[in-house]
Amino acid sequence: MAGETQTPSGPRANVKMVIDGQPHEFPAGLTILEACQQVGISVPFFCWHPGLSAPAVCRQCLVEIKGFPKPIPSCYTPVADKMEVFTNSKKVLDVRRQMLEFTLLNHPIDCPICDKAGECMLQKHYFDWDASLARNDGSKVRKAKVVDVGRHIVLDQERCILCSRCIRVCNEVARQPDLVMAFRGDRQLLTTAPGRRLDNSYSLNTVDVCPVGALTAKDFRFSMRAWELWATPSVCPGCATGCNIEIHAARDVIRRLVPRLNPAVNKYWMCDEGRLSYARVHHNRLVAPMIAGVPARWDAALGEAARLLGQVRDKLPSILGVVLSAQMTNEDLFAFSRLATEHLRTDRVYLVGAPEGWCDDILVSADKNPNTTGAKLIGGPTLRTAADLKQDLETGVLTALLLVGEADAVGPLDSLKILVAVASHQDAPVAAAQVALPLAMWAEVDGTFTNRQGKVQRLHPAIAPAGQTRSGWEIADRLGQALGSALGYANAKQVFSETRDKVTLISGADWGKSEMSVQLRFANTRG
Amino acid sequence: MPLEFSEKARQQIDRLLTRYPTRQATLLGVLYVAQDEFGYLSDEALELVSRTLDLPLSHVFGVATFYTLFLRQPPARYPLHVCTNLGCTLRGGHDVLRHLEKRLGIAPGQSTPDGLFSLSEEDGLGGCAHAPTMTCGPHHYVSLTPDKVDRVLDELRRQASEAGSRHPSSPPAPAQGVPTLPACGSTESGYRETPGLRIVTKNFGVPDIQKLDVYEAQGGWQAFGKALGIGREKVVEEVKKSNLRGRGGAGFPAGVKWGFLPKDAQRVYLVCNGDESEPGTFKDRVLLGGDPHLLVEGVAISAFALGCTHAFIYIRGELRREAEIVQAAIDAAYAAGWLGRQRESANGSFQLDITVHLGAGAYICGEETAMLESIEGKRGWPRNKPPFPAIKGLFGQPTVVNNVETLMNVPDIVTRGGDWFAKAGMGKSGGTRLLCVSGHVKRAGVYELPMGISFRELIYDVCGGIPHGRALRGVIPGGSSMPPLDASEIDVPIEFDALTTDARIKDVELRPGVPFEMGSGRRLKTMAGSGGVVVFDDQTDVVSLCARIMRFYAHESCGQCTPCREGTGWLARVCTRLAEGEGRPGDIDLLADVANGIAGNTICALGEAAAWPMLGFLTKFRADFEARLAKAAKAAKAS
Ligand SMILES: Cc1cc2nc3c(=O)[nH]c(=O)nc-3n(C[C@H](O)[C@H](O)[C@H](O)COP(=O)(O)O)c2cc1C
Ligand code: SF4
Ligand code: SF4
Ligand code: SF4
Ligand code: FES
Secondary structure, eight states, rough: HHHHHHHHHSOEEEEEEEEEEEEEETTTTBBHHHHHHHHHHOOSSSSSOOTTOOOOOOOEEEEEEEEEEEEETTTTOHHHHEEEESSSSSHHHHHHHHHHHHHHHHOOOOOOTTTTTSSOHHHIIIIIIIIOOOOOSSSSOOOOOOOOOOSSSSEEEETTTOOOHHHIIIISOOOOOOOOEOOOOOGGGEEEOTTTTOOOTTTTHHHOOOTTTTTTTTTTTOOOOGGEEEEEEEEEEESSSOOOOEEEEEEEEEEEEEEEETTTTTTTOOHHHHHHHGGGGGBBBBOOOTTTTTEOOHHHHHHHHHHHHHHHHHHHHEEEEEEEETTOOOOHHHHHHIIIIEEEEEEEEEEEEEOOOOOOOOOOOHHHHTHHHHHHHOOOOOOOOOHHHHHHHHHHHOOOOEEESSOOSSOOTOOOSSEEEESSSSOOHHHHHEOOOOOOOOGGSSEEEEEETOOEEEEEEOOOOOOOEEEEEHHHHHHHTTSOOOOOSSSSHHHHHHHHHOOGGGGTTTOOOOOOEEEEETTTTTT | OOOOOOOOHHHHHHHHHSSSSGGGGHHHHHHHHHHHSSSOOOOOOOOHHHHHTOOOHHHHHHTTTTTTOOOOOOOOSSSEEEESSHHHTTTTHHHHHHHHHHHHHHHOBBOOOTTEEEEEEEEEEEEEOOOEEEETEEEEEEEEHHHHHHHHHHHHHHHHHHTTTOOOOOOOOOOTTTOOSSSSSSSSGGGGSSSOOOOOTTTTTTTTTTTTHHHHTTTTHHHHHHHHHHHHHHHHHHHHHOOBBOOOTOOOOOOHHHHHOOTSSSSOOOEEEEEEOSTTHHEEEEEEEHHHHHHHHHHHHHHHHHTSSSSEEEEOOHHHHHHHHHHHHHHHHHHHTTTSOOOETTTTOOEEEEEEEOOOOOGGGHHHHHHHHHHTSSOOOOOOOSTTTSSSSSGHHHHEEHHHHHHTTTTHHHHOOHHHHHHHTTTBBOOOOOOOOEEESOOOOOEEEEOBBBIIIIIIISSOOOOOGEEEEEEEOOSSTOOOEEGGGTBBBBBBHHHHOEEEOOOOOOHHHHHEEESTTTTTTOOOOOOOEEEEETTTTTTHHHHHHHHHHHOOOOOHHHHHHHHHHHHHHHHHHHHTTTTHHHHHHHHHHHHHHHTTTTSSSSHHHHHHHHHHHHHHHHHHHHHHHHHHHHHHHHH
C-alpha cells in the first residue's frame, strides 16, 4: 500500500489525537465512536450500528471536542489530527444523562414483560449512566403495543425509540424498504405502509438490531429470559454461504440462532430461513440405534451393520455403494470416506444433498448444503453424483448401500438387499434400513464446514447430542472397529488434522481455538 | 378496480417530471395532483402514486403522513382552519375557536356529523396583521369576531343548501361583511407603506405590478441585463460589499455564504426559501404576492452569480395562492425570454430554469437542509452537518439557500452598487429591513424600515402604540423562536449584531443568576431572527403565550432526533399544565432543564427554536410563572 512507504512508523496514514487526556493514534477514516471502542472507552449509543449508515439521530453518543461550542455526535464525526475529545467531562456526562431521560420519556418501561430485558441497550445504558428517578410525572404518548408487522415479527410501537436501525436493515441489507417512519414529532411511528408487511428474507435481523424490545421474533417471544441463554459460536447449516452464527440455547434446547460478525462472509447478518433452520434439530430425530426398526444397543447395532456390510464387501465389492451428504461436517465426510476405501473397499462413493433452492445476491446461496465444497474436496475426482446414484439404483447396479447423513430422496431403494443408514432423522430410508445408527447434528458436534468461498469454518457443540446420537466420525470409527480395525480417532480435531494433511486444498485451514458457551447476561452482541 | 389518474392529471404529472432532475423529487407535486383529483389521499391513492412514480409505497406513505396538508381522510365540505398562533392568540383567536366549537358542537380535529364543517387549530396562516383569522378553501377571513364567524357560517350553510348535492366540490363564496385577505401587495394584504428608502417594496403601490410589462416599465429586468454584462465575479463582489445579511433568521452575510461554494463546482443549485412559517412572520407572503417579478429577477441574478442553471423557489404550502402568482411571473419571464433561453454574458452564455416547489404543511422545511430533502421528495428531515449545503446540497450538489427577502435585495445591489447598499444600512448590516408587526399595536403590518430602528420607535411611532391605553409588557423580536424582550429592553436597535450583543439586553438565564451557556463561553441575549415582531401588553397571559409557542414547536418537530422530538413535547405538556393552573412544584426548574437539554444537542436549530424562547420567557417573566404555580398550589390545598 502507498501509505506504508510514506510513513515508516505506522502501517497507514494515522491521525494523532487525544481522548480524555490520553494520546492515541488511529487510522484515518474511523469515527470517534469507533476510535473510543478500539481503546476501550465506553460511549453509549443507540442509533449507530457498525453495519449500517449513521443517521446520528439518537444523540446518545455526544462527546465534547475542544474548540467546538456544541457537543458532537461521535458516531458521525471522523477522527482528525490534533483533535481533543472528552467523553467523561461533566458536560458530557450531563448531556448523556439528559439524552437518556429523553429517550425514556415516552418509553413504557415494561421491562418485566419485555423479551429484550437483559439484553436491552436502553436498560444497560440506564444502569450504566443514569439510574436516577424519572422526572416525567405526566402522561406518556401512547401507541400500539402489539402490531403483527410480519410473518416472523411483532412490533410494540410504544417501546420503539425511533432509532431507525430496523429501517436501515431493510433498506441497506435486505434492499426492500418494508419499514418506514410515519407522522412526526413525538407522534412519529415506526410502521409498514398500509396493507404491507415486514416480509423480506432478512426481516429477523431487525429484531437483532432493535436496541429495545420493540421488535420481537414470534418464535422466541415469551419463551425464555435472555440471561438464561448460553451462546455458542457456530455456522448456519442452511446453505453454502455459511453465515457465522451464535446458537442460543438453554438446557439443551436451542431457542434461537443469531448472526455473528464475519466481515468476509456474512458481516452482521443472516437470512430468516437459515435462522429458523434450528427447528429441525429438535424435530423427528432418530435418537436410538435400530435393528429392523426396533431400538437396539449401540454395540449390537454396530455389530449387525458390520456383519451386513462385511458380507457384501467379501462377495462382490462393486455392488456396495456409500452415500455421503453435503450436510455433513468435513470430519464426518473424511472418516466415512476412509471407511469406504479402507474397510468397505468400494470406490462407489456418492455425494447427495438437499436440492437446489432460491438464492439472491445478498447472502443466500442456491446450494442449500453447508458443505458441498468440503465434500467435493474430500471426495476427490472419483466422487459420484446424486444423478449417478439415482441411475445406479434404478438400473439395479447397487444392491447394498451405506447411507450417511440427511439423505431423503436418493432414489428407489427396493432393489437393495442391504441398507444400513446413519441418520439424524426418522425419514423414509431409515424405516427401510436393516440397521439405522443415530447421527448427531451440526449444533451438537465439534467440526467444520467449508463454505462456497472455500473458507473452513468451525462448529461448536451448543447442546448435548440428542438421545444416543453420536458424531459421524465416531460412528465411522466404531464401524471400522466392528469391521476389523478402528480408524483410530479420539476427537474431531484429530480427524480434522488428518483431513488437512491429506486434502491439500485445505492445507491452510485452521481448527481455531475451542470456544466455550457463555451465558448471555448483558450481551452487547444483541443490538 | 384500482384508481387511475385522469388525462388532465397525467398531463400535470408529465409537466412536473420535466421540472425536476429526479422522479422522486416530483412526489410532493404528484401527491397534490392526487389529492386534487380524489379529494384526499386514500390508501389506494397512495398506491397509485407509488405505481406512477415507481417509488416504494412505504416511502410515499412516510412522506404523505409527514406533511399536514396531505389529507388521509375525506375532508369536510368546508374545512375551517382557525389560527391560534401568536398574532391571533393575542387578538382573540381562541375566542373565535371557542365560538366555533360551540356553534358547531365539535372540537378541533373533528367534523360535524353532516360532513359540512371540520374544525382545526392552525399555526400562523400569515394574516397576523389582521388577526384573528381563519381560512376556508381559498378564502382567508380576517379581523374576525364571533359575530363575523356567525355570518361566515350562515353564508356557508346557505350555499350548501342551495347547491344541494350537485356541486359538492365548488369552492365557497365569501361572506358579506367579512373581510378576506388578498394575496397581492395592497394594504389589505398586510403591507403598510413607509416614507423612507424602500428597496424590496419599492414597486408596492404600482398598479398591476404583478404583470411583466408593468414591472419592466418600472425598470424591471434591467439589473439582470447589467449583471450579465459585468460578469458573475463582479456581482458576487458587489453582494459581498453590500453587507447584505440573510433575512431568513440567522442574518448570515449572503456574500460570504456565496463564497463557500467550491470554485470548481460543476453543477450548483440556488434555492430560494419562501417557506415562511415562523410564528409572527408574514413578510415573505406579502413579498411573493406583492412583487413576484422582483423575486424572479433577484433569483435570476443570484443564480447567474453562482453559476447555477436551475434554481428552485420553495413556497410554503399554505401560500398556494402566492405560489400561483409567482408561477405566473415565471411563466411570463419564460415567454419573454428572460428564463429558459440562452443569454450572452461576460462569462459566456447563460440560461436559467426556475422551478416553484410547493411545500405541504411542515414548518421544519424552512430549515435549509430539510428544505432540500423536501425538494428531493422526502420527509422534511434536516440533515446532519457537515457536509454543509454549499459543499453537498440539493441532489448532492453544492447549493446556496437564501430567503425571499434576501434575494429580492440583489437587483438593487447590482443597479446601485454594494457600497450604496451597505451605507443605507447600519454597522455590518446593509440595506433596509422588513419588519412584520403583530399583536397589541394599533397598526399591525409589514413595514420596510431603516435597519437599526429601535423597538420603541417601531411600536410607538411607526405602529401607533398600544391600543386601549395599555402598557407594553414585552416584545418577541424576530419570530417566536427568539427570546423575548421585556418593556425595559426596547430601546435597542433592530439590527443583527446589536440584538446579540447590546448590553441593555439581559442575558438569558437557566435559573436566576445562572446564565445559559451556548458553548465556548457565549451568552444568549436575543436575535433579529425573521423580522416577526410580536408585541404584547400588560394584560397578556404571558404563561399561556409561552405555552402556545411550546405547543407550536412540539407540533412541528420533525421527530428525527431524540432531544427535540421528546423534549419539545415535554416542554409543551408541562408549560401548558402550568398555564392552566395545574403546575406542580419544580415545574419551572424542570422546564429550564428540559430546554437546556435540548439546546445544542439536536440535529437542527429547531431545538434551539423551542428552547431559547422557553428560557427567555422564564428569564424575563419568571414572576408570572411563579405566581401561576403558587396559585395552583393554593388551589390544590383548598380542595
Ligand atoms: C427550524 C427552522 C426554520 C426556518 N424557517 C425558515 C423560513 O421559514 N424561511 C427562511 O427563509 N429561513 C428559515 N430558516 C433559516 C434557513 O435554515 C436558512 O438559514 C435561510 O433560509 C438562509 O437564508 P438567508 O441566509 O437568506 O437568511 C429556518 C431555520 C430553522 C432552523
Ligand atoms: S423498532 Fe427498534 S430498531 Fe426499529 S426504530 Fe424502533 S427502536 Fe429502532
Ligand atoms: S444465507 Fe445461507 S448460511 Fe446464511 S443464514 Fe441464510 S441459509 Fe444460513
Ligand atoms: S432538532 Fe427537531 S426538527 Fe431538527 S432534526 Fe431534530 S427532531 Fe427534527
Ligand atoms: S449513536 Fe450517535 S447519534 Fe445515535
